[in-house]
Amino acid sequence: MxxxxxxxxxxxxxxxxxxxxxxxxxxxxxxxxxxxxxxxxxxxxxxxxxxxxxxxxxxxxxxxxxxxxxxxxxxxxxxxxxxxxxHYFNSSNLLKDVTETIKLFEEDKSLEEIYHRLLNAKRIFAYGTGYGQDLMLKEFSRCLWNHNIYLNIIPSKTELELLSHTINSDDLILVVSLSGNMKSIDSMIKNIAVKNVPMISVTVFSRNELAYIADYNLYYQVSNINKVNQLNDSSFCTLNLILSLLYEGFTNYKKTHVS
CATH class of the missing domain: 1.10.10.10 (Winged helix-like DNA-binding domain superfamily/Winged helix DNA-binding domain)
Known part of the structure; x- marks a missing residue:
């Protein structure tokens, strides 16, 4: 390991x-x-x-x-x-992943709704299912400070469990995962969904349970996934990219919708 x-x-x-x-x-x-x-x-x-x-x-x-x-x-x-x-395999795959991630983002028809949610949510929460996801969320949080928006990053499943009882439909939650597998947080996510809390999933491009439950889905592409431990064998480049695209898109949206 x-x-x-x-x-x-x-x-x-x-x-x-x-x-x-x-x-x-x-x-x-x-x-x-x-x-x-x-x-x-x-x-x-x-x-x-x-x-x-x-x-x-x-x-x-x-x-x-x-x-x-x-x-x-x-x-x-x-x-x-x-x-x-x-071998040129890894770098060419990464370029392909970056290109595909940009394409997935640009083809998303729900972006304006997501930007609206980011702008108007009473509180915004985010949960990453692993160490790398958490690091990318911290960078996204730092960027949002430029708009005086505070992103509450949930540090563990214990806090997610507590939050599932207090979060409400005026709030917004982002859940960032690689596979979208909810095995360890299934009950918490479903409790949040039942309360009609707007939820954005950020996962690899695939059919997955988290994306099915969430109201909005942002996808990134990763080709090199280790079959044994289901970890990303290349980098978190495309996850960072999708969150960067989300931030830039939100910045442009805010310029035209806030006087």
Missing amino acids: NLEALINKHYEELNDNDLHVVSFISQNIDVCKDKTVTEVAKYCNVSSSTVIRTTKKLGFHGYSEFRYFLKEEAERMSKANLQSNS
Whole structure:
């Protein structure tokens, strides 16, 4: 199991400090694989005990075992990069995914309704089903601040469960997923839908349960999905793209609809 899969597996157990640590490490594996726990803690501006606790939450007995895992992860990534450089397959697939994602967005007939919802919702909530989805939502949230719109990102299933009892039809919720599989959040999403809360699903282009339940569907294209762990093997490029297109479209909509 790679680092991304581990983070997704234990995502509900990780607090903000843990996410800060794993975010830095995942982006700097080559640097961290040969560093002591004290050095990594200094990079992350946290205590050594925080780093150790984080690694234990990921299923390791201690930092030494985690560092050995990082070395294997760095080697695996290096081999993958060599494969990528020797074949045009990955880059051509990514270009195809980007082109298809733009096409799916431009052909969407419900965009004006979505923009209207974003502009007029009393409160806007967002839930990402994994670590990568959560990161993309944080960037989208940062962009919305330019319009003085606050996006309430729901950090875990526990908070989603609580929200499902208090959210109402004046609100709006975005649910971002790769597959649209609702197995772990099925009852919460259905509770929200029953209350006639406008819901926007953001999923890979496919027939899926989340898209079926949501009022509005935004799709992005991903070709390289690992068959074993159902994770994105390429990047979150097209998810970031669809949220960027949504933001730019909303910005233009607001210019013509708000005096």
